[in-house]
Amino acid sequence: MTLQKFTLVSLLAFSHLTSAQIINTKGIVKQIDSLERSVERIESQVSQKVTDRPFALSTLPPIDELLTEPLTLLPKTLAIGENLGKPLFVEVETEDGWRAIQNQWVVLANPQTKQHLIALGAFINSETNYSGLGLSLLRFTVPESLDSKQALAKHLPEQTLESLDRNHIYQAQTAAPQAQSSVTGQNLENSASKALCDTPVKIGMIDSGIDQQHGAFADAIIIAKSFLVDDLSSPQAHGTAVASVLVGDLGPLTPLLSHGKVYSAEVFYRQSDYSQGATLDAMITALNWLVEEQIKVVNMSLAGPPNKMLATIIKAASQQGTIIVAAAGNQGPAAPELYPAGYPEVIAVSAFDKQQQPYRWSNRGDYVDYSALGVNVVTAQVKRGLGKESGTSMAAPVVSAALSCLLTESGHRNSVDRQAILTSLSDLAVDLGPKGRDPIYGIGGIVRNLGESN
Incomplete structure (x- = not known):
């Protein structure tokens, strides 16, 4: 029974009960017709299958522009x-x-x-x-x-x-999590596919743990040791990404060091879902181990405050012939220098993108020595294939790998002529930005395929 018929029957029945009242049914029927058409129109809209998204996610602003406080805030x-x-x-x-x-x-x-x-x-x-x-x-x-x-x-x-x-x-120097991406397939093109050298080299890194079960490390040689107190577990995301830049090999991810042997000192502990920290004393113990193992190039993709004891141990390691490479930091162009990158004995590395434009969050200053690709770098992701990450943490291992190659190929495996090695590195650097050394790129950029930089 339609709404109109049901209403008319109701009105007739009501009229028998109230015979003294005269009802204008013609006007009521017109209103019922209009109401029925509105109901049918609404029912049609509700029953219609919705095939389009209510809005395109790609049109939303980046989440970091919506946040009032950074996710890494502790x-x-x-x-x-x-x-x-x-x-x-x-x-x-x-x-x-x-x-x-x-x-x-x-x-x-x-x-x-x-x-x-x-x-x-x-x-x-x-x-x-x-x-x-x-x-x-x-x-x-x-x-x-x-x-x-x-x-x-x-x-x-x-x-x-x-x-x-x-x-x-001290903290890792990758971009905040919302600026990273985990992607697969066509989006993972990596033009920088050439290793910096094919000779066997040893390199150290002071970082978080590494997911050695990842397919990118199937043929890699990684010796890991933890320096966390009381078996405190180390997260693996940052160390996995840095190590994969050095020796990862999977699809579009190709190693900087095709025959590299990584000595991984684990110092980072979990602070939150979005940040990790390393104590100074853990870093000291880790650096001591790498010096004892006669590792001549150590990558430190971390940064933090100036510290008298940190300056002391950096100088001591340098006197033992160890070259330390550190991320310049991701605090932005106007930020003060961070450490250990700020110490004169340390090689400080800033980041640029594939167009060799400076990374917008990279620290700048006279302490920057070199620069390298550090934006949307293809890396291994813990338990989930490959992805892209940004930050001076991703740029530093490029310079570390280049130094390891130069050191090994020069024959100085057990002793280091620091000035000679750095001169060779400067010869490899591509002058970017203002002519000569500058606070953005340092002496220049270290790139894998020199032909692509021109």
């Missing part, structure tokens, strides 16, 4: 470990805006310094002799009242203060 106090009620350690934001382990410091060890610290009420966490670096270090925790350089300076000799600093936290 709370001022962060407990680290599986049991947050009893964490392995607590990292905090310090008075200068950097991050460090709460109330924990490092200093060169000697008996007098140790006694001074104990007398002040400090707890000695460790006293370690690093034979590769030729240094002994104290790591200690102070009461809250002494947790500043100014407070400690009132009680410690001036000589002790020369190496005293916090146990700072």
Whole structure:
């Protein structure tokens, strides 16, 4: 029964009950006709199968433009470990805006310094002799009242203060997660398919863990060692990406070092789903191991604050003939220099894209030595094939690989003529941007296929 017939029957029945009332059924029928047509039109629209998307996802603005705070932003106090009620350690934001382990410091060890610290009420966490670096270090925790350089300076000799600093936290230098992509198929073209050298080389990296089960590493030689406290597990995404730039081989992903042997020192722990940190003391122990293994080129795709102890160990490693390459940082063109890239002994690397235009988030400054491709770089992704990543973290291993090749091909496998090697590297560099050295590209760009840079 249609809506019109049902209504008419109802009206007739109602008229018998209210015979004294006169009803104008003609006007009502017209209204019913109009209402029925509206109902049919709505029913047709609802029942119609929708085949088009309500909107195209490609028209949405990038998520990083919608966020009011970066995904990598961390709370001022962060407990680290599986049991947050009893964490392995607590990292905090310090008075200068950097991050460090709460109330924990490092200093060169000697008996007098140790006694001074104990007398002040400090707890000695460790006293370690690093034979590769030729240094002994104290790591200690102070009461809250002494947790500043100014407070400690009132009680410690001036000589002790020369190496005293916090146990700072350093972070990986890839783009924020929302700027990365995981893609397959035609989108993974990689024009830079030529290895930098085909000779057997050894190279070190201080980074996160590596997913060695990934198909990209089927033929790679990777020796990994963890330097995290109490078996704290290391995330694998960043280290996997960096290692794949060096020795990954799968489809469009081709290795910089076709016969490379990677010594991977794991120092990064998970801070959040979007960030990872490495303590200074873990980095020191990792660098000492690589020096002991006689690894002459070490890639450090990480950055953070200036630190007196970090400067000390970098200088010590350099004196042992180790060349350290570090990411210049992803804080942007106006940001101050980051470390270890900022130290004179370290080779600092900025990033550019395939058109050799500077990466928009790459740090700039007089401390930048070289540059390399670091935007939309094809990399291995943990447990999910290949993808693309951006950041100075991806540019640094290009320069590290080039130095390893030059070092090996020159015959200086056990000793390093640093100046001669760097001169050879500068000869390979393509002058980009302003003529000569500049704060964007440094001396120049290191590219895989020189013909493509012209």
